Amino acid sequence: MSTLAVKDLTKTYLLRDGLRFKRLEAVKGVHFELTPGRTVALVGQSGSGKSTIAKLIAQLERPTSGTITLDGKPVGRRGKALAAYRDQVQMVFQDPFASLNPFHSIGHHLERPLLLHGKATKANVREKCLILLERVNLTPAESFIDRKPHELSGGQRQRVAIARALAPEPTVLVADEPVSMLDVSIRLGVLNLLATLQREENLALLYITHDLATARHFSDEILVMYRGDVVEQGPADDVILTPQAEFTKQLLVAAPEPGTNPRFLAEAKRRGVPMPDHLAALEDRT
Amino acid sequence: MTRTPSRRRAALQRILTPSLVIGAGLIIAIVLFGLIAPFFVADPLAVNNAGMHGPSAQNLLGTTQTGQDVLAQLAWATRGSLLVGVIVAFLALFLSAFFGILGGYLGGWLDEVFSLFTNVVLILPGLPLMIVIGSYVQQRGLLLIAFILAITSWAASARVLRSQTLSIRTRDYVQASKIAGEKAHRIIGVEILPNLLPVMSSGFVFALITAILGEAGLSFIGLGVVGTQTWGSMLFYAQNGQALTLGAWWWFVPPGLMIALLGCGLSLVNFSIDGIINPRLRTAPKQLKQAKKARQASPATKRERDDEPEQAEQEEVSA
Numbered sequence: 001m002s003t004l005a006v007k008d009l010t011k012t013y014l015l016r017d018g019l020r021f022k023r024l025e026a027v028k029g030v031h032f033e034l035t036p037g038r039t040v041a042l043v044g045q046s047g048s049g050k051s052t053i054a055k056l057i058a059q060l061e062r063p064t065s066g067t068i069t070l071d072g073k074p075v076g077r078r079g080k081a082l083a084a085y086r087d088q089v090q091m092v093f094q095d096p097f098a099s100l101n102p103f104h105s106i107g108h109h110l111e112r113p114l115l116l117h118g119k120a121t122k123a124n125v126r127e128k129c130l131i132l133l134e135r136v137n138l139t140p141a142e143s144f145i146d147r148k149p150h151e152l153s154g155g156q157r158q159r160v161a162i163a164r165a166l167a168p169e170p171t172v173l174v175a176d177e178p179v180s181m182l183d184v185s186i187r188l189g190v191l192n193l194l195a196t197l198q199r200e201e202n203l204a205l206l207y208i209t210h211d212l213a214t215a216r217h218f219s220d221e222i223l224v225m226y227r228g229d230v231v232e233q234g235p236a237d238d239v240i241l242t243p244q245a246e247f248t249k250q251l252l253v254a255a256p257e258p259g260t261n262p263r264f265l266a267e268a269k270r271r272g273v274p275m276p277d278h279l280a281a282l283e284d285r286t
Numbered sequence: 287m288t289r290t291p292s293r294r295r296a297a298l299q300r301i302l303t304p305s306l307v308i309g310a311g312l313i314i315a316i317v318l319f320g321l322i323a324p325f326f327v328a329d330p331l332a333v334n335n336a337g338m339h340g341p342s343a344q345n346l347l348g349t350t351q352t353g354q355d356v357l358a359q360l361a362w363a364t365r366g367s368l369l370v371g372v373i374v375a376f377l378a379l380f381l382s383a384f385f386g387i388l389g390g391y392l393g394g395w396l397d398e399v400f401s402l403f404t405n406v407v408l409i410l411p412g413l414p415l416m417i418v419i420g421s422y423v424q425q426r427g428l429l430l431i432a433f434i435l436a437i438t439s440w441a442a443s444a445r446v447l448r449s450q451t452l453s454i455r456t457r458d459y460v461q462a463s464k465i466a467g468e469k470a471h472r473i474i475g476v477e478i479l480p481n482l483l484p485v486m487s488s489g490f491v492f493a494l495i496t497a498i499l500g501e502a503g504l505s506f507i508g509l510g511v512v513g514t515q516t517w518g519s520m521l522f523y524a525q526n527g528q529a530l531t532l533g534a535w536w537w538f539v540p541p542g543l544m545i546a547l548l549g550c551g552l553s554l555v556n557f558s559i560d561g562i563i564n565p566r567l568r569t570a571p572k573q574l575k576q577a578k579k580a581r582q583a584s585p586a587t588k589r590e591r592d593d594e595p596e597q598a599e600q601e602e603v604s605a
Contacts, residue, residue, distance in 0.1 A: 058461075058465050059465075060461055060464065060465070082467075083467055086465060086466070086467045090465060091462075091465050093458045093461070093462060094458075095458060098457055098458040098459065099458035099459050099461075099462050100459055100462075101459040101463075101477055101480075101481070102459075102481070103480040103481055104476075104477075104480075112463065112466055112468065113466040113467065116466060116467040116468065117467065161462070164462065164466065167466075168466070168467075
């Protein structure tokens with residue numbers, strides 16, 4: 001079973017500003033571990049470095065410093081070592097409308113990783129594609145395999161993207177805001193699918209999101225990022241119920257939970273309902 | 287699944303705009319003429335005593351000063367001009383794809399070198415360069431002229447392809463195929479190239495137009511292909527034979543008209559390709575007509591709209 005460990009990961013971009021260069025520290029010294037069967041959620045606002053971490057893990061970008069190790073071995077940068085790493089680590093992109101090539105059929109998107117990672121031969125690749133489509137609940141699979149991406153809805157496309165990521169039979173899966181571009185009504189379906197697949201495959205899942213509620217619901221551990229720093233890290237319930245960092249508290253307040261409705265709070269106080277700590281803290285401040 | 291044929295027909299109807307149909311019709315007619323007519327006409331170089339005769343039953347498009355049949359010349363010239371155009375267009379397509387797509391995808395210093403080279407070629411003035419090269423070389427064969435035309439006409443579409451590639455290579459589906467483990471040549475060939483096809487076909491058509499016009503220009507000033515007849519060489523000989531001053535319109539009008547018609551056809555096709563690539567450029571006469579019809583068909587709504595300002599006025603008055 002593979003464990004992906006991220007140690008002291010830093011990514012600095014050099015931005016050219018006329019003749020001068022500006023440094024943008026997208027990720028500053030982040031540590032975490034992805035272990036089989038566990039989900040780690042990475043929470044933070046836009047521009048906090050979440051997607052940069054996803055790209056670094058997927059080897060689309062190289063870290064400025066720090067290491068990413070798989071089972072204690074540093075990851076390969078090119079050739080066979082990189083191919084071996086990609087056998088293990090796969091990624092689901094944020095935008096299902098951009099992550100499928102409009103020119104190719106759904107079948108093409110699944111065939112390629114299957115063939116590249118030796119999970120199918122030319123003879124049985126179609127069969128394996130159908131199995132993959134069924135695994136992500138796109139049934140009847142026969143009717144989806146020859147369609148083009150534009151003929152599918154956002155949720156169906158994201159299921160195809162998940163199937164593609166699962167094709168090499170990875171042990172680590174990075175999901176970069178997998179539902180943020182989808183309608184609210186189908187988000188839960190896609191998230192439940194991810195959770196089911198994670199349980200069945202014993203995947204190590206990194207779930208990147210800006211939504212604390214789903215992070216708590218679907219993950220074991222939560223990392224809260226703010227401007228490239230991890231400001232809080234711990235078991236999901238602890239982070240949500242007893243947030244330590246100021247930014248986490250702000251995030252919790254920003255979420256439209258019924259509990260944070262001022263009218264509801266006043267009513268709860270009048271009746272003497274015990275309040276979660278972070279809400280009580282808010283009440284004291286105001 | 288039963289909807290598919292009708293859906294396909296609807297898509298076809300959307301693509302088959304009048305400009306595409308007319309343009310393609312013109313091109314096909316000219317290409318067929320160039321392909322078939324040379325087999326049926328007399329020797330275009332056979333000299334005859336009956337020079338400078340107007341159209342007659344014997345010579346449908348009259349004769350030149352030396353009594354050569356203009357129709358026969360036109361048939362062979364059409365073939366020659368089209369051949370030059372097609373060779374140049376393919377060469378230019380290859381060069382622009384090589385420099386544009388490869389540089390755009392690989393980036394780094396290679397891209398810097400490639401785009402510097404592209405920009406240098408882009409600002410080289412085309413026709414003067416052709417004249418200089420054409421006047422230096424003694425044996426001006428068809429391939430050489432095609433090569434000269436190609437190296438002066440690929441740069442603009444290379445820049446377009448480069449910018450398109452830069453945009454496509456950062457799209458998620460390219461990143462995703464990288465994560466899936468695709469090799470660079472497959473990413474360029476299978477993931478990126480198909481999405482560049484509309485842009486490339488428009489570049490191809492444009493190169494075809496410029497090549498045929500450029501070749502006609504070169505031939506007209508006497509620096510064109512030696513040994514192969516083209517529309518430009520016909521015009522050159524017509525000019526030399528003082529066709530214009532003698533009023534021999536049958537000699538210079540047909541090649542000029544062919545150039546104009548082919549240019550028109552290719553441009554029309556190019557416009558409709560643009561319309562397919564970028565729907566915002568598509569003109570919508572049909573929808574406009576439908577909207578107008580709908581407005582006329584429901585006078586009630588029209589009356590309402592007309593009444594509104596009056597009502598508002600009345601209200602103002604009463605207030």
